[in-house]
Amino acid sequence: MAEVKDVLDKIGFGYGLLGEHPMRARAYTNGARIIKKLGKGVRAAYYDGELGKIRGIGKGLLGTIGAVLEGRPVPQLAELEERIPAGLFETRRIRGIGPSKIRALWHELGLTTVAEIEYACNENRLVDLKGFGPKTQETVLASIAAMREGREGLRQDQAQEGARAALQRLEAEGIRAALVGDVRRGTEIATSVDLLVLGDEAVQDRAGKLLAGEGTVPVTVTGCADPSLFAVHTLLATGTSGHIEALAARAGERGGSLDAEGLFLDSGMGPHLVDCEDEDAVYAALGLHPTPPARREPGVPLVGVGVARPRLLRREDLRGALHNHTTDSDGIHGLEEMRAAATAAGLEYLGISEHSRTAAYAGGLPVDRLLDQVQRIAAMNDARGDDAVLLTGVESDILRDGGLDYPDEILAALQVVVASVHTRYSADPDAMTARMCAVARNPFTAVVGHPTGRLLLGRPASPYDVEAFLDACAEGGCAVELNANPQRLDLDEVHCAMAKERGVLVSISPDAHSAQALSHLDHGVVIARRAGLGPDDVLNCMPLGQLEAWLDGRPRP
């Protein structure tokens, strides 16, 4: 099914391309942005009637959204598709040029696909157009190249959603299947959803055909015909190969083997097949604690029974969540709704950190509005009953020199200052390292938000010295964020592990711009587990009292 936000975005772009209804175009584009912030909850929000209450979603957009959700045709889109060559819609993914410039390419040069635009750049044909020049042509070319590189792959949220749908479909047909591969291990990007089905080739074929037309997510089906080997095959197909090799080596040490034939061990009378009902039984037979899928990576040691195993983070260890937005800046739900959602999610506290005054595009708060919110939060906490406690704060832009966006006396009035870069990502690496180290050493910084600024499949991480930055965090006593928005997952698992090594706490934050988006925390937990983090490594595993003590105990001028 077409995604709501893509349809709205397409319509907005289409109107922009025709240049006929600029404000109507803006309304659709804005709608797409709202849906994106909502995350997965569009369908529920639509049927609950919540969607229509959101500012920016009116009767027209609601009708369009309903049509998409129910699989009905969308007249506006149909009309645009009639008037605009299909390939042009794809060109909206080229960064650096927007509807106006693409319109010029279409009308002046007759270009209607990404490939044609790329070709024209190589022939140097863009430079002479009015409003274009050598720099623009270069930008376009670089952007198209980046699109090519980044397009391949599924984000964790897309992959999980696709896996859920596929498994449901097979179950409805009475086919037993298990999720295996990268998606099961929780990698930030996967190439396909890998499923193992139980059955002979006929069953596998049927499963493959059932899923071929489903959704947009590529699914790879493999089969196992022998029910008694299903657990071993699940293990093998989950990987990684490095992990499996380590297990096979262990079986070898015991006179046996582990491969598609099953687990064989020698108890004195030659190797015999071990009956394994599930994966845990395989590990147990090898004298091991089971390794969770997230940790089945090369280099992660196996843990023998009798040896204490590291306690990996679980979702229920999270006591709260810092870094969230409301309608006061660019969120789509108010303080009350966000608090209710946090309470429902079992959180003890919720940190509110709106954009700061420099981030005008995101409704960043000037001092008076920020202080007003602080007062409203205090009043809400006074009369909160069993609700989650709200923490005051801000997501301060990190200025060019590494400074924060408010005077000290304002920052001092806040509980949680999250500091994030939102502009000038591509400054040179040395300057960026200095900027990030400066903010890490700033006594007002509690958490550095999405430290590398990457967008998965979209924008590369800022190239700077992250290790030097983490050293500065350790020195300054601040925490680093694992931004759990599946488009970011920033810091990544490698850097999270580096933070742990240095004793730098990790704050797993949903960066929620809607109530639904608190569920991003799940993605953060997966990455934290892959990084080997336990509850002691995560700032928001602290109960409220301890967190407050940590915040208060940090040196401030």
Added chain:
DNA sequence: GCCGTTTTCGGCCCGACTGTTTTCAGTCG
């Protein structure tokens, strides 16, 4: 198309940056 009325029209996030200009349009966040 959305919104909020000073309610049926007339505004629409807004400032920085970039590359193109010669005073600004387009794009981005």
